[in-house]
Amino acid sequence: MLEFKLALKNLLGSGLRTWLNVTVLSIAFVIIIFYNGMLDGWNMQATNDTRAWETGAGQYWHPDYNPYDPFTFADSHSKMEEGILALEQNEMATPVLITQATGYPGGRLVNILLKGVSPNQKILSIPSHLLKDNPDDPYYIPAIIGNRMAQNLRLKEGERVLVRWRDTNGTFDAREVTITGVFKTTVPTIDAGQIWIPLEKLQELTSMTGEATYAVISPSATDLPEQTEWVYKDDKALLKDLADIMAAKKGSSRVISSLLLAIALLAIFDTQILSIFRRQKEIGTYIALGMTRMRVVRLFTIEGTTHSFLAILVGMAWGMPLLLWIQRNGIPMPANADQAGVAIADKITPYYGGGMIMATVLLVVLSSLIVSYMPTKRISKMKPTDALRGKLV
Amino acid sequence: MNNNVVNLENVTKRFPAGKTEFKALNKINLSFGKGEFAGLVGPSGSGKTTLLNIIGSLDIPTEGKAIVLNKDIGQLSHKEAAALRNYGIGFIFQTYNLLPVYSVFDNVEFALLLQKMPSDKRKKAVMEALEWVGLADRAHSRPSTLSGGECQRVAIARAMVKKPQIVLADEPSANLDSKNSHHIVQTMKRLNQELKTTFIFSTHDEKVMQYLDRIIYLKDGMVEKDEQIITK
Numbered sequence: 255m256l257e258f259k260l261a262l263k264n265l266l267g268s269g270l271r272t273w274l275n276v277t278v279l280s281i282a283f284v285i286i287i288f289y290n291g292m293l294d295g296w297n298m299q300a301t302n303d304t305r306a307w308e309t310g311a312g313q314y315w316h317p318d319y320n321p322y323d324p325f326t327f328a329d330s331h332s333k334m335e336e337g338i339l340a341l342e343q344n345e346m347a348t349p350v351l352i353t354q355a356t357g358y359p360g361g362r363l364v365n366i367l368l369k370g371v372s373p374n375q376k377i378l379s380i381p382s383h384l385l386k387d388n389p390d391d392p393y394y395i396p397a398i399i400g401n402r403m404a405q406n407l408r409l410k411e412g413e414r415v416l417v418r419w420r421d422t423n424g425t426f427d428a429r430e431v432t433i434t435g436v437f438k439t440t441v442p443t444i445d446a447g448q449i450w451i452p453l454e455k456l457q458e459l460t461s462m463t464g465e466a467t468y469a470v471i472s473p474s475a476t477d478l479p480e481q482t483e484w485v486y487k488d489d490k491a492l493l494k495d496l497a498d499i500m501a502a503k504k505g506s507s508r509v510i511s512s513l514l515l516a517i518a519l520l521a522i523f524d525t526q527i528l529s530i531f532r533r534q535k536e537i538g539t540y541i542a543l544g545m546t547r548m549r550v551v552r553l554f555t556i557e558g559t560t561h562s563f564l565a566i567l568v569g570m571a572w573g574m575p576l577l578l579w580i581q582r583n584g585i586p587m588p589a590n591a592d593q594a595g596v597a598i599a600d601k602i603t604p605y606y607g608g609g610m611i612m613a614t615v616l617l618v619v620l621s622s623l624i625v626s627y628m629p630t631k632r633i634s635k636m637k638p639t640d641a642l643r644g645k646l647v
Numbered sequence: 648m649n650n651n652v653v654n655l656e657n658v659t660k661r662f663p664a665g666k667t668e669f670k671a672l673n674k675i676n677l678s679f680g681k682g683e684f685a686g687l688v689g690p691s692g693s694g695k696t697t698l699l700n701i702i703g704s705l706d707i708p709t710e711g712k713a714i715v716l717n718k719d720i721g722q723l724s725h726k727e728a729a730a731l732r733n734y735g736i737g738f739i740f741q742t743y744n745l746l747p748v749y750s751v752f753d754n755v756e757f758a759l760l761l762q763k764m765p766s767d768k769r770k771k772a773v774m775e776a777l778e779w780v781g782l783a784d785r786a787h788s789r790p791s792t793l794s795g796g797e798c799q800r801v802a803i804a805r806a807m808v809k810k811p812q813i814v815l816a817d818e819p820s821a822n823l824d825s826k827n828s829h830h831i832v833q834t835m836k837r838l839n840q841e842l843k844t845t846f847i848f849s850t851h852d853e854k855v856m857q858y859l860d861r862i863i864y865l866k867d868g869m870v871e872k873d874e875q876i877i878t879k
Contacts (some may be wrong), residue, residue: 256760267748539744542705543805544733544761546725638705642740 257549261557265564272561275525279518279565279618284573286511286614291577291604292585293507297500298605299440300598301493306379307441309492310470314338314347314484319467327352327367328420331465337479338469346475348375349466351456355419357449359407367448368419370456370466377472380444384435385452395455397431400445404436411436417449421460429459440599515618518565519625526558526629537633538641547638551630558626562619580604652812652845653679653702657711660697660868671697673868674711679847681812684839686848686856689865695849698865699815702847703736704728716812733761737806737844739816739835743798745790751777751801752786758809776808777801780834796827803831807838813845820852828854 265272305311319330334342334349341347351370356363371378373385381398388394395417399409409415411433418428431451439445457463471478478486490497530537540550584601660672672694679685687695700706701713704720705728713720716735723731732738737758745754755776759769777783780800790798799819806814816835820828836858839846848855856862864872 256763260760263753264748535742535744536746539740539746541729542703542732542738542740542744543758544729546729548725549729639700642705642744 257553257556258560260553261560264553264557265560271525272564275518275521275561276564276568278521279561279622280569280573282511282514282518283565283569283614283618284577285514286617287569287573287606287611288577288580288604289507289510290610290614291581291606292602293500293503294607294610295581295605296503296598296602297496299602300496300500303440303599304443304493304496305473305489307439308378308444309489310348310377311473311475312471312478312489313487313492314469314471314482315487316467317483317485319485324354324367327354327467331422331462331467333464334466334469335479335482335484337482338484341471341475341478342469345376346472347469348372348377348472349453349469351453351460351462351465352467353419353456353460355417355449357407358416358418359409364407365447366417368417368456369448369450370453371450372453377470379439380450381435381437382450382452384437385450386434387452387455393429395429395431395451395459396434397449397451398435398437399433399449400442401436401438402442402445403448404433406446409433409436415449419459422462427459511617515621519621522558522561522622523625523629525561526554526626529554529557530629530632534636534641535644537636538638538643541638542642547634547636551627551633554630554633555623555627558630559619559623561626562622565622566615566618577604577606581606651678651680652716653677653847654714655698655702655711656714658698658701658708658713659710660694660701660706661709671868672701672708675868675870677863677870677873679813679845681845682839682843683861684836684846684859685861685863686850686859687863687865688849688851688856689871690851692867693865694868695865696817697868699817699847699849702813703738703815704731733758734809735812737809737811737814739799739802739806739814739819741818741821743790743795743802743822745798745801745805747790750787750789751782751793754790754801755804755808758805762809772808773804776804779807779838780804794827795823796830799823799827799831800834803834803838807842807844810842811844813847816846816848816850818850818852819848820850820855825854828852832858 316330316332318326320326331351338347342349348371353368355366355368357366371380371382373382375382384398385396387396404410407415414430414432416428416430418426420426431449457465537550540553541547581604584603586601587598655675655677658672658675659670661668661670675698687698689695697706701708701720702715704715704723707721716731718727718731720728746757749757752773755773756769759772764772774783774786777786780803782797782800782804785793785797790801793801819831823831832855835846838844848859850856860876862874862876863870864874
């Protein structure tokens with residue numbers, strides 16, 4: 255306790271030098287929290303949005319379905335098994351059928367995926383209720399697309415586009431679809447290159463009546479069928495790509511955090527080295543007054559570490575209002591930020607979790623403790639008589 | 648057991664000097680009784696400071712025995728030596744060695760903080776010590792705002808506040824003018840008489856020497872003369 259009091263007194267007595275170190279460390283502290291908070295906020299938003307728009311609480315896949323290999327789509331469809339059908343009947347699952355197709359917007363040729371989804375489904379956030387059929391026109395095909403796709407094909411609501419596909423027998427067929435809705439989503443993987451039409455319509459067009467490629471499970475679903483030919487993909491497996499991207503981003507964040515922290519810690523290390531050389535008489539006096547050398551080591555170590563406590567307090571004083579302001583207003587993302595293929599909103603809302611803040615506090619305190627201790631080891635080798643004379647060790 | 652607070656028996660101290668050794672003290676045999684006001688006098692390099700350092704448990708003899716307050720300095724651990732300095736020995740340095748970021752009060756209080764003395768007793772003792780040296784009104788000043796004489800008086804208060812049995816003063820008047828030199832030695836003499844504290848000086852200042860009860864002349868690490876001064 256005495257060492258803490260003395261350390262604080264010594265630090266505050268050192269004036270500008272202390273506050274320079276504290277300021278640099280507090281900037282590093284706040285930036286680390288901001289950066290991690292931004293990544294955590296992004297991760298949280300991307301995970302929630304991906305669950306809501308694409309993956310649901312899990313999915314059952316046709317055994318041949320591989321979302322990374324479009325050539326599998328032609329064969330990866332069948333009638334759903336009884337257990338999955340039972341889930342669908344209880345509105346705990348919604349089937350999706352995928353077919354490769356070609357679109358001809360404005361005379362251009364674009365490869366697309368036609369995806370069939372039930373207009374009545376409530377599991378995914380896709381506005382499938384906009385897929386309203388026209389009973390007077392048997393050839394009418396309502397379709398919804400994401401805003402990226404709309405931009406890419408230069409299509410607006412109410413416009414029509416010619417689509418060509420092959421049915422299950424390999425026969426080409428073509429028809430115009432009418433865009434009944436353009437939805438805005440942060441999840442690019444259900445938007446880019448995709449046209450959503452009613453499931454039954456797609457089944458009819460492709461002669462795949464009652465068939466699907468995969469089924470999305472509702473978060474409220476219980477008693478999932480276990481022994482199925484269709485492959486069950488849980489939440490973790492479906493979000494693996496996102497988790498991998500986030501892990502990579504975290505890795506780069508750690509590099510930036512380490513660099514920032516290293517700069518701040520270098521200042522403390524430098525101050526400690528300087529202190530030990532400049533304050534040798536003081537060290538000798540402490541020993542003459544009855545402190546052991548180890549106690550002086552402890553005092554100087556605490557003194558260096560106290561920089562971090564002051565930095566945390568100072569960082570909280572100026573950083574907390576700033577971070578909360580950023581959290582309230584969000585961080586605008588550039589227009590083409592979603593080209594990376596990860597769900598990313600127009601604005602990222604940082605999330606400052608208690609665990610992350612505590613981990614940052616611990617990181618700052620422990621690292622400053624280490625850099626403060628390293629130079630003080632010299633004191634334990636110092637002869638009190640030399641210290642009193644101010645003789646260099 | 649005798650009444651001495653310091654007993655030195657054949658104390659020798661050698662320091663490495665390149666490939667050879669330098670003998671700073673050579674078989675010193677001395678003892679200091681309770682309440683003595685004694686001085687070690689001699690030219691530079693005669694061993695005065697080395698002897699004070701050994702008595703103050705800041706250093707250990709290479710040979711011989713130094714018994715201070717019934718403790719064998721050569722046998723003490725770091726912790727025991729620190730405790731001896733904290734409770735039994737006060738130091739006054741030529742350059743005052745006040746802690747610059749502390750106030751006068753804090754500087755004097757420091758030794759008592761190490762002793763974990765309760766706050767109320769501590770404050771009382773500090774103010775009493777500052778009154779001894781006539782600086783009670785400067786308790787909250789920083790050392791940088793004091794004159795050399797005032798700094799040395801703070802150092803005396805710091806050494807005396809814990810009421811040690813021995814005070815070691817290394818050239819205490821070397822940085823002071825004549826008036827201040829007399830003043831601080833008179834202060835120490837008064838405290839010596841009031842508190843029966845043993846004072847051991849290292850000095851070659853005539854102004855200090857005239858107050859001493861005993862002068863030990865050192866030359867080349869040996870006692871040349873040990874003279875008791877009869878006060879008229």
